[in-house]
Amino acid sequence: MLIVKKFGGTSVANKERIFHVAERCIADYQKGHDVVVVLSAMGKYTDELIDKARDINPTPSRRELDMLLTIGEQMSVSLMAMAMNHLGARAISLNAFQVAMHTTSAHGNARLKRIDTERIRRELDDRKIVIVTGFQGVDKYDDYTTLGRGGSDTTAVALAAALHADACEIYTDVDGVYTADPRLVPTAKKLKAITYDEMLDLATLGAGVLHNRSVEMAKKYGVQLVVRSSMNDSEGTVVKEVVKKVERMIISGVALDKNADRISVFGLPDVPGSAFKLFNTLAKNNINVDIIIQSAGRDGTKDISFTVSHDNLQDAMDLLEERKEVLGFERIVSDRDVVKLSIVGAGMISNPGVAAKMFECLYNQNININMIATSEIRITVLIPEKDAIKAMNAVHEAFGLSE
Amino acid sequence: MLIVKKFGGTSVANKERIFHVAERCIADYQKGHDVVVVLSAMGKYTDELIDKARDINPTPSRRELDMLLTIGEQMSVSLMAMAMNHLGARAISLNAFQVAMHTTSAHGNARLKRIDTERIRRELDDRKIVIVTGFQGVDKYDDYTTLGRGGSDTTAVALAAALHADACEIYTDVDGVYTADPRLVPTAKKLKAITYDEMLDLATLGAGVLHNRSVEMAKKYGVQLVVRSSMNDSEGTVVKEVVKKVERMIISGVALDKNADRISVFGLPDVPGSAFKLFNTLAKNNINVDIIIQSAGRDGTKDISFTVSHDNLQDAMDLLEERKEVLGFERIVSDRDVVKLSIVGAGMISNPGVAAKMFECLYNQNININMIATSEIRITVLIPEKDAIKAMNAVHEAFGLSE
Numbered sequence: 001m002l003i004v005k006k007f008g009g010t011s012v013a014n015k016e017r018i019f020h021v022a023e024r025c026i027a028d029y030q031k032g033h034d035v036v037v038v039l040s041a042m043g044k045y046t047d048e049l050i051d052k053a054r055d056i057n058p059t060p061s062r063r064e065l066d067m068l069l070t071i072g073e074q075m076s077v078s079l080m081a082m083a084m085n086h087l088g089a090r091a092i093s094l095n096a097f098q099v100a101m102h103t104t105s106a107h108g109n110a111r112l113k114r115i116d117t118e119r120i121r122r123e124l125d126d127r128k129i130v131i132v133t134g135f136q137g138v139d140k141y142d143d144y145t146t147l148g149r150g151g152s153d154t155t156a157v158a159l160a161a162a163l164h165a166d167a168c169e170i171y172t173d174v175d176g177v178y179t180a181d182p183r184l185v186p187t188a189k190k191l192k193a194i195t196y197d198e199m200l201d202l203a204t205l206g207a208g209v210l211h212n213r214s215v216e217m218a219k220k221y222g223v224q225l226v227v228r229s230s231m232n233d234s235e236g237t238v239v240k241e242v243v244k245k246v247e248r249m250i251i252s253g254v255a256l257d258k259n260a261d262r263i264s265v266f267g268l269p270d271v272p273g274s275a276f277k278l279f280n281t282l283a284k285n286n287i288n289v290d291i292i293i294q295s296a297g298r299d300g301t302k303d304i305s306f307t308v309s310h311d312n313l314q315d316a317m318d319l320l321e322e323r324k325e326v327l328g329f330e331r332i333v334s335d336r337d338v339v340k341l342s343i344v345g346a347g348m349i350s351n352p353g354v355a356a357k358m359f360e361c362l363y364n365q366n367i368n369i370n371m372i373a374t375s376e377i378r379i380t381v382l383i384p385e386k387d388a389i390k391a392m393n394a395v396h397e398a399f400g401l402s403e
Numbered sequence: 404m405l406i407v408k409k410f411g412g413t414s415v416a417n418k419e420r421i422f423h424v425a426e427r428c429i430a431d432y433q434k435g436h437d438v439v440v441v442l443s444a445m446g447k448y449t450d451e452l453i454d455k456a457r458d459i460n461p462t463p464s465r466r467e468l469d470m471l472l473t474i475g476e477q478m479s480v481s482l483m484a485m486a487m488n489h490l491g492a493r494a495i496s497l498n499a500f501q502v503a504m505h506t507t508s509a510h511g512n513a514r515l516k517r518i519d520t521e522r523i524r525r526e527l528d529d530r531k532i533v534i535v536t537g538f539q540g541v542d543k544y545d546d547y548t549t550l551g552r553g554g555s556d557t558t559a560v561a562l563a564a565a566l567h568a569d570a571c572e573i574y575t576d577v578d579g580v581y582t583a584d585p586r587l588v589p590t591a592k593k594l595k596a597i598t599y600d601e602m603l604d605l606a607t608l609g610a611g612v613l614h615n616r617s618v619e620m621a622k623k624y625g626v627q628l629v630v631r632s633s634m635n636d637s638e639g640t641v642v643k644e645v646v647k648k649v650e651r652m653i654i655s656g657v658a659l660d661k662n663a664d665r666i667s668v669f670g671l672p673d674v675p676g677s678a679f680k681l682f683n684t685l686a687k688n689n690i691n692v693d694i695i696i697q698s699a700g701r702d703g704t705k706d707i708s709f710t711v712s713h714d715n716l717q718d719a720m721d722l723l724e725e726r727k728e729v730l731g732f733e734r735i736v737s738d739r740d741v742v743k744l745s746i747v748g749a750g751m752i753s754n755p756g757v758a759a760k761m762f763e764c765l766y767n768q769n770i771n772i773n774m775i776a777t778s779e780i781r782i783t784v785l786i787p788e789k790d791a792i793k794a795m796n797a798v799h800e801a802f803g804l805s806e
Contacts, residue, residue, distance in 0.1 A: 015458060052478075055418060057485035064488070067481035067496050071474035075455075078470035082460040085467070093470050097500045098545050119545070142501050142522070 001166040002124070003028055006038040006134065006156035010173045011230035012076050013043035021171075021230065022083040025129055029089060034124045036163065038134040038156040039080060041072025046135075062107035063143055066136075070096065070144045073133035073152075080131050091129040094119065096136040096144065101155070103137030103145045110137050110145035112154065112217075115162040132159065150211025157214045161221035168223050169236075170210060175229030176237035177202065177209050179401040180254040185393050187402035191252060193238045198252045201344040201378045205255040215239065243346070250347035250354060251399040256392055257340040260290065261313045262370065262382060264305040265320065267297055267330025275304060278320075278327055285319055287312045291340070291373040291382060301330070305371060307340070307382060338370060339388045342380040343395060355379050361398040367391050404569040405527070406431055409441040409537065409559035413576045414633035415479050416446035424574075424633065425486040428532055432492060437527045439566065441537045441559040442483060444475025449538075465510030466546055469539075473499065473547045476536035476555075483534050494532040497522065499539040499547065504558070506540030506548045513540050513548035515557065515620075518565040535562065553614025560617045564624035571626050572639075573613060578632030579640035580605065580612050582804040583657040588796050590805035594655060595638075596646045601655045604747040604781045608658040618642065646749070653750035653757060654802040659795055660743040663693065664716045665773065665785060667708040668723065670700055670733025678707060681723075681730055688722055690715045694743070694776040694785060704733070708774060710743070710785060741773060742791045745783040746798060758782050764801040770794050 005028070007021050021037075029035045040046075049068050053060045060068075077093035084091035099119060103110035123130045134152025137145045147154050153170055160168035177199065180188040194202075196219035203212035209227055218225050218239065228236030268274045275294065282289055290307040297303045308316050313334060320332055348354045355372075358379055362369060367390070371382035383391055396402055408431070410424050424440075432438045443449075452471050456463045463471075480496035487494035501522060506513035526533045537555025540548045550557050556573055563571035580602065583591040597605075599622035606615035612630055621628050621642065631639030671677045678697065685692055693710040700706045711719050716737060723735055751757045758775075761782055765772060770793070774785035786794055799805055 018459065052482065053485055056421065056482050057489040060485040061488055064481045064484045064496060067484070067498075068478060071477050074474050074477075075471060078467045079455065079459050081467045081470070082456055082463040085464055086460040093467060095470075 002034040004036045004160040004165045004168045007171045009040040026089045035129045037131045039076040040152040045072045066107045066144045066146045070136040077131045093131045095133045096138045101137040105139040109148045112158045153211040153214035157217045160223045169226045171230035175234045185396045193243045195346045199239045205342045250351045251345035255342045260307045260340045262335040266303045267301040269328045270302045337385045344378045365394045405437040407439045407563040407568045407571045410574045412443040421486050429492045438532045440534045442479040443555040448475045469510045469547045469549045473539040480534040496534045498536045499541045504540040508542040512551040515561045556614040556617035560620045563626045572629045574633035578637045588799045594640045596641045598749045602642045608745045653754045654748035657799045658745045663710045663743045665738040668735050669706045670704040672731045673705045740788045747781045768797045
């Protein structure tokens with residue numbers, strides 16, 4: 001069996017943890033498996049490198065920043081190889097050049113295009129454990145690139161796809177995917193299995209267990225993932241295409257996203273194109289808009305509300321105030337004290353009334369819903385921040401996830 | 404003009420020094436020159452990485468150690484590019500893969516075989532300052548290698564040769580090559596010029612200003628070097644093939660090497676092959692021997708003395724004691740309290756009596772000479788450690804270097 005195992009920064013943060021990971025990988029190797037290990041930079045080292053860069057240049061070029069950041073994983077993989085050697089195992093570390101990991105040239109947010117498997121295959125055939133730098137790639141100009149936050153998950157999935165691996169295990173500091181964040185919902189349960197689509201919505205919505213691009217890639221190439229804890233041997237959660245009915249509840253999880261602020265624009269002219277102009281202005285300035293609702297205003301005008309991330313709120317407000325006359329609205333207000341609460345579940349498709357049940361549950365708790373957005377397998381509501389924990393627990397309970 | 408400038412670890416040890424180096428390089432660039440900068444790892448970072456490796460594995464594989472060590476220079480060059488960018492200059496950092504620097508596979512002590520200049524030329528043509536990682540290379544297996552201590556000097560010289568540079572400037576924490584170490588000989592003078600051969604003997608003898616492999620390479624390819632201070636603008640010392648008579652003294656410098664211990668082997672059988680067996684035993688165990696003298700012993704035996712470095716003394720003594728019967732000697736003794744004092748000068752070739760003058764000078768100071776070794780341009784004596792400073796100053800004075 002060929003197994004790809006990915007360990008995040010926390011799992012290799014110090015000597016003791018490096019040896020712990022080394023032992024785990026060697027155990028699989030000694031069973032006769034081919035083992036490929038993907039590592040992130042140690043602990044918070046990537047953040048430290050970013051600080052180091054910003055100290056020299058507050059706005060470093062992305063090309064040079066990637067040149068700096070890639071050393072983080074190169075440190076992890078070489079130290080891991082030394083640890084495995086010390087434990088008597090044959091191991092070799094490889095970076096993005098050595099593999100090679102071909103990506104686009106979008107520094108800081110590159111996409112993997114192609115992975116050469118020749119070198120890895122040769123080392124595996126030579127019965128070595130192969131330790132690969134996550135997160136990084138090389139573009140057509142021979143320049144380093146990075147895949148963005150959580151990119152090591154993507155590296156692992158892409159390697160598993162390219163090598164036709166039998167398993168792709170993502171080790172993290174939680175022991176699987178839960179029905180809700182256990183720190184916020186004490187009755188949250190670990191899921192045995194979840195579909196790619198459900199996981200995608202949970203990842204996007206801030207559950208934070210898996211990087212969403214890695215899930216997209218796993219879905220595209222049919223790579224079955226297992227999310228497991230690097231600290232213990234519990235079974236973890238399988239992420240795959242179809243989850244059998246017996247394993248599945250209507251709702252798989254409840255996710256909370258605190259990184260959302262609301263902007264309301266009042267008194268836009270009720271003529272064709274006014275909404276387009278508004279959102280085009282924001283898009284041109286790289287401000288992503290999430291939930292949008294539009295309602296009739298007074299006297300032939302309309303009101304539009306939408307959410308943006310914390311980072312973008314001030315920019316969005318400044319920009320719209322500046323274009324007030326061109327866009328023709330009366331006034332704008334923003335609200336920081338809101339959160340997005342979502343329920344996700346592939347079972348929704350065949351179970352009508354899920355939305356109604358969620359709204360009823362919130363009504364019973366006397367929680368006001370500001371905005372609503374839905375997809376086939378997800379319902380998201382914007383609610384006051386103060387009600388977040390109460391709402392999360394109530395919804396979790398209402399859909400039987402606490403049982 | 405195309406200028407290669409090399410800065411050591413001390414010169415890029417922190418933010419302030421990085422900016423100081425950046426400004427210096429930009430000044431040359433703004434005069435219209437093409438500028439290639441070679442950097443070492445920051446401060447003591449290479450040592451810190453070695454400690455990190457040893458903490459994981461006391462005897463890390465050289466291949467993996469090189470994989471770890473190469474991140475040191477990659478950090479320096481990317482931060483330097485950011486600093487230059489911040490000062491408004493166009494700059495790009497390149498590592499051993501990107502250049503590419505082809506070396507042998509002798510990890511930790513690799514030799515440069517070939518440097519591709521295409522990428523560097525392209526970036527120079529694009530009017531960028533090109534910042535290259537010193538010390539590191541890539542072998543035919545696509546694995547990282549390092550050139551050994553001081554290897555960044557070699558990288559700079561090799562780049563200057565490959566690019567047919569007009570100048571190769573080695574910046575260091577001293578402002579040139581002196582007639583003796585100014586900390587030990589207060590009257591030491593800075594040399595305006597010195598030949599490759601003299602510099603080679605001084606480098607080998609522990610003057611420590613330039614890595615000897617870099618001087619050998621400069622000689623081989625006719626690269627004229629300038630040794631300068633990274634802290635001030637003083638002119639430095641030129642290292643070249645021929646130094647005009649008017650610039651030259653008979654002796655260029657006095658060097659002290661404290662890293663020498665003496666071993667004396669008494670009562671070896673005076674038959675052919677006994678010296679060969681002795682030194683062959685040492686060579687096979689990677690113990691380098693320096694000065695050797697042989698003298699007749701009593702009763703058809705001979706005595707041989709030689710010097711080894713501190714590191715090798717205990718190994719050499721243990722090894723010889725173990726082989727005592729095979730080698731057939733009576734006893735061995737070692738002496739740690741000795742130093743090597745050398746005078747170096749191309750002028751010796753045409754000036755007889757230099758050795759006699761040195762011995763007379765030491766005799767006048769009542770200093771006992773243990774061993775003597777000479778080459779065309781060098782005379783080395785082994786003397787008691789306690790007399791080192793006195794001897795050095797006396798010789799320096801006697802040859803008129805203090806004037």
